Amino acid sequence: xxxxxxxxxxxxxxxxxxxxxxxxxxxxxxxxxxxxxxxxxxxxxxxxxxxxxxxxxxxxxxxxxxxxxxxxxxxxxxxxxxxxxxxxxxxxxxxxxxxxxxxxxxxxxxxxxxxxxxxxxxxxxxxxxxxxxxxxxxxxxxxxxxxxxxxxxxxxxxxxxxxxxxxxxxxxxxxxxxxxxxxxxxxxxxxxxxxxxxxxxxxxxxxxxxxxxxxxxxxxxxxxxxxxxxxxxxxxxxxxxxxxxxxxxxxxxxxxxxxxxxxxxxxxxxxxxxxxxxxxxxxxxxxxxxxxxxxxxxxxxxxxxxxxxxxxxxxxxxxxxxxxxxxxxxxxxxxxxxxxxxxxxxxxxxxxxxxxxxxxxxxxxxxxxxxxxxxxxxxxxxxxxxxxxxxxxxxxxxxxxxxxxxxxxxxxxxxxxxxxxxxxxxxxxxxxxxxxxxxxxxxxxxxxxxxxxxxxxxxxxxxxxxxxxxxxxxxxxxxxxxxxxxxxxxxxxxxxxxxxxxxxxxxxxxxxxxxxxxxxxxxxxxxxxxxxxxxxxxxxxxxxxxxxxxxxxxxxxxxxxxxxxxxxxxxxxxxxxxxxxxxxxxxxxxxxxxxxxxxxxxxxxxxxxxxxxxxxxxxxxxxxxxxxxxxxxxxxxxxxxxxxxxxxxxxxxxxxxxxxxxxxxxxxxxxxxxxxxxxxxxxxxxxxxxxxxxxxxxxxxxxxxxxxxxxxxxxxxxxxxxxxxxxxxxxxxxxxxxxxxxxxxxxxxxxxxxxxxx
Numbered sequence: 070x071x072x073x074x075x076x077x078x079x080x081x082x083x084x085x086x087x088x089x090x091x092x093x094x095x096x097x098x099x100x101x102x103x104x105x106x107x108x109x110x111x112x113x114x115x116x117x118x119x120x121x122x123x124x125x126x127x128x129x130x131x132x133x134x135x136x137x138x139x140x141x142x143x144x145x146x147x148x149x150x151x152x153x154x155x156x157x158x159x160x161x162x163x164x165x166x167x168x169x170x171x172x173x174x175x176x177x178x179x180x181x182x183x184x185x186x187x188x189x190x191x192x193x194x195x196x197x198x199x200x201x202x203x204x205x206x207x208x209x210x211x212x213x214x215x216x217x218x219x220x221x222x223x224x225x226x227x228x229x230x231x232x233x234x235x236x237x238x239x240x241x242x243x244x245x246x247x248x249x250x251x252x253x254x255x256x257x258x259x260x261x262x263x264x265x266x267x268x269x270x271x272x273x274x275x276x277x278x279x280x281x282x283x284x285x286x287x288x289x290x291x292x293x294x295x296x297x298x299x300x301x302x303x304x305x306x307x308x309x310x311x312x313x314x315x316x317x318x319x320x321x322x323x324x325x326x327x328x329x330x331x332x333x334x335x336x337x338x339x340x341x342x343x344x345x346x347x348x349x350x351x352x353x354x355x356x357x358x359x360x361x362x363x364x365x366x367x368x369x370x371x372x373x374x375x376x377x378x379x380x381x382x383x384x385x386x387x388x389x390x391x392x393x394x395x396x397x398x399x400x401x402x403x404x405x406x407x408x409x410x411x412x413x414x415x416x417x418x419x420x421x422x423x424x425x426x427x428x429x430x431x432x433x434x435x436x437x438x439x440x441x442x443x444x445x446x447x448x449x450x451x452x453x454x455x456x457x458x459x460x461x462x463x464x465x466x467x468x469x470x471x472x473x474x475x476x477x478x479x480x481x482x483x484x485x486x487x488x489x490x491x492x493x494x495x496x497x498x499x500x501x502x503x504x505x506x507x508x509x510x511x512x513x514x515x516x517x518x519x520x521x522x523x524x525x526x527x528x529x530x531x532x533x534x535x536x537x538x539x540x541x542x543x544x545x546x547x548x549x550x551x552x553x554x555x556x557x558x559x560x561x562x563x564x565x566x567x568x569x570x571x572x573x574x575x576x577x578x579x580x581x582x583x584x585x586x587x588x589x590x591x592x593x594x595x596x597x598x599x600x601x602x603x604x605x606x607x608x609x610x611x612x613x614x615x616x617x618x619x620x621x622x623x624x625x626x627x628x629x630x631x632x633x634x635x636x637x638x639x640x641x642x643x644x645x646x647x648x649x650x651x652x653x654x655x656x657x658x659x660x661x662x663x664x665x666x667x668x669x670x671x672x673x674x675x676x677x678x679x680x681x682x683x684x685x686x687x688x689x690x691x692x693x694x695x696x697x698x699x700x701x702x703x704x705x706x707x708x709x710x711x712x713x714x715x716x717x718x719x720x721x722x723x724x725x726x727x728x729x730x731x732x733x734x735x736x737x738x739x740x741x742x743x744x745x746x747x748x749x750x751x752x753x754x755x756x757x758x759x760x761x762x763x764x765x766x767x768x769x770x771x772x773x774x775x776x777x778x779x780x781x782x783x784x785x786x787x788x789x790x791x792x793x794x795x796x797x798x799x800x801x802x803x804x805x806x807x808x809x810x811x812x813x814x815x816x817x818x819x820x821x822x823x824x825x826x827x
Contacts, residue, residue, distance in 0.1 A: 103177055103303045108142035110169035110373050117159035123152050137377030137388035150223030157216045160209050165198055166216055167206040169371050170398040174304050180226040181399040184367055191219045201380035203367050229403035253428045262439055263427040266446040270420040277454045277504030278416040283354050284463035285325040290347030296321040300330035304397035324466040327409050336393040345385040354412040355461045359404050370400035391723040419457050458503035475500040510699040528697050536595040537694045539648040547801045548589045550604040559615045562806040569781050573794055581795045583625040585758045588643035591631050609800040630661045646704050647692040653709035655761035674768055683712035719743050719767040727785050736777040746771045749792035759797050779805035
């Protein structure tokens with residue numbers, strides 16, 4: 070057999086060598102090491118305290134005032150898990166202390182106490198509760214009022230490492246290919262062509278295969294008021310990473326890419342007690358998928374907060390507050406890692422199978438010239454990518470790179486006629502085409518770096534000196550102003566704002582309105598000749614003039630301070646490749662807002678003095694206009710970071726459960742509190758521009774609620790009882806005022822989602 074191995078077989082090594090080069094390039098881009106984070110969920114009697122200790126040093130303590138299981142964590146360095154103890158104080162002899170999963174996240178990996186957890190735990194003040202073998206439960210020994218749990222043998226805890234699987238698959242695949250070479254014994258010339266073709270296919274499918282479509286779905290036996298999905302690189306979750314879904318429903322789904330984010334949290338309604346029954350969660354990359362049924366998972370492998378478990382029935386229910394499951398233990402991650410790995414190495418398997426097919430078809434192509442065979446094969450490689458990957462991607466709900474919803478799969482029964490069905494099917498196939506993002510990136514990259522722009526782009530206009538301007542939706546018309554606002558439109562907008570003001574004034578609430586300007590007008594000299602202003606003044610200028618002539622509304626001018634700051638400082642107030650103002654520019658908007666409000670509230674702290682802010686700088690890949698071009702990792706965004714103790718000096722709290730809230734941007738409400746309870750309370754209708762104001766607002770209000778919607782919610786205002794209500798509305802959204810009621814403000818109507826960049 071070995072005599073059949075010919076020296077020219079070594080050329081085949083080009084194929085695995087290319088794979089390892091690409092795989093190494095991917096590893097170089099892996100995220101930096103994160104951690105540590107020690108976390109568990111504890112159920113203890115009301116009034117007790119739960120602490121995590123390292124030796125005799127207390128790391129973190131919580132007062133247990135909520136029923137059910139509550140998460141406790143310590144997100145700082147831990148030298149060794151064997152030095153960790155969990156201590157519960159304030160117990161009686163009849164109390165039971167229960168734990169869900171005990172886990173440590175360190176160096177991008179999770180270690181979870183195994184299901185046979187009692188052998189890794191010791192305690193000299195408690196004994197195992199034998200009633201439920203599925204829960205890690207203890208009862209105090211004798212009359213002890215304190216229970217201390219010691220963790221041991223951390224090196225034997227579960228870890229979702231699948232390196233062994235990766236190595237075995239690679240060895241098996243390459244062994245099969247070598248055996249095929251020996252058995253099929255291709256000619257030297259044919260092997261060279263097959264290897265070249267397979268190597269090119271490997272590179273092509275590596276690029277295309279990174280455009281993944283993953284879907285996370287949840288099903289519950291009973292309707293839930295709401296479900297919110299969070300994801301992150303690490304098992305810590307922040308609101309900016311959430312996907313929002315409203316109920317009451319039994320089925321929820323969200324787009325998820327575990328290539329990047331493997332840690333998920335599912336949050337439920339925040340106040341109502343609800344049963345979590347027949348609860349299933351499934352993650353899928355097309356036919357590569359796996360599901361978890363909550364009733365089949367031991368509680369010792371789950372992290373939860375404000376949820377309770379009945380070990381007799383195996384049922385869970387919410388207990389109010391911030392109720393959620395976190396899928397951040399090895400039970401879930403081991404399976405997730407396998408799913409991600411299988412999806413990731415498709416770019417290797419598909420060319421390898423193509424290589425085998427070429428060897429098998431050698432007799433058929435023996436009379437075809439080498440150059441024809443080469444080009445025919447490359448053609449089939451390119452056109453086959455959709456077929457090869459279609460079954461390994463789930464339908465995308467949102468095209469992140471293009472910032473829009475994807476077209477759903479049409480059904481003939483819902484189409485008015487066959488022509489309309491074919492049209493919708495074409496749009497659906499275009500959006501779901503595997504590799505769409507990668508191909509768009511390649512095309513845009515070539516155009517941008519050869520022409521300096523992307524001609525004909527309907528969303529991004531290229532101005533002077535590298536500046537980009539958003540022109541999607543109604544923005545081009547807002548700038549060019551071919552059709553100025555009519556008198557009827559101006560009157561309707563005025564009536565809406567006055568009705569709001571009067572309704573609030575009757576409740577002794579101050580109402581302020583502010584309209585940030587688009588970058589097109591602040592940096593008009595960068596726009597160039599491609600956009601023409603047909604009518605002056607602008608639509609916003611029309612509205613402001615009309616409001617000043619016909620009302621005494623409190624309107625805060627942001628344009629004047631921005632233009633003054635532009636003359637004075639060299640830093641950009643707006644991003645050249647993003648549709649928003651920078652944190653540096655937002656400071657001057659913030660100062661104008663607070664200075665104006667302090668006329669009515671003189672005891673409110675003055676704005677942070679500019680000369681007391683230490684400005685840092687960084688680059689990131691978050692520019693929304695670069696994202697629309699799919700070039701955000703190439704065209705970076707430069708940010709200025711404000712450094713001052715008063716910036717971000719507030720505490721975020723769970724948002725109240727207001728079922729009537731219909732977020733325009735699919736973003737949940739965000740609430741913060743300040744230590745100084747004497748300050749005014751704020752409710753703010755906002756768009757994405759407020760994201761850059763929030764850090765500065767920290768020390769000016771005792772409680773802040775930010776609602777990402779143009780809709781006025783009297784019911785929420787009556788529940789929150791704010792001192793101040795602010796409507797912040799970028800000028801291109803002033804048309805939203807035409808959709809709002811001018812009377813009977815309690816009957817709130819939601820406008821249709823904009824479906825465009827925020």
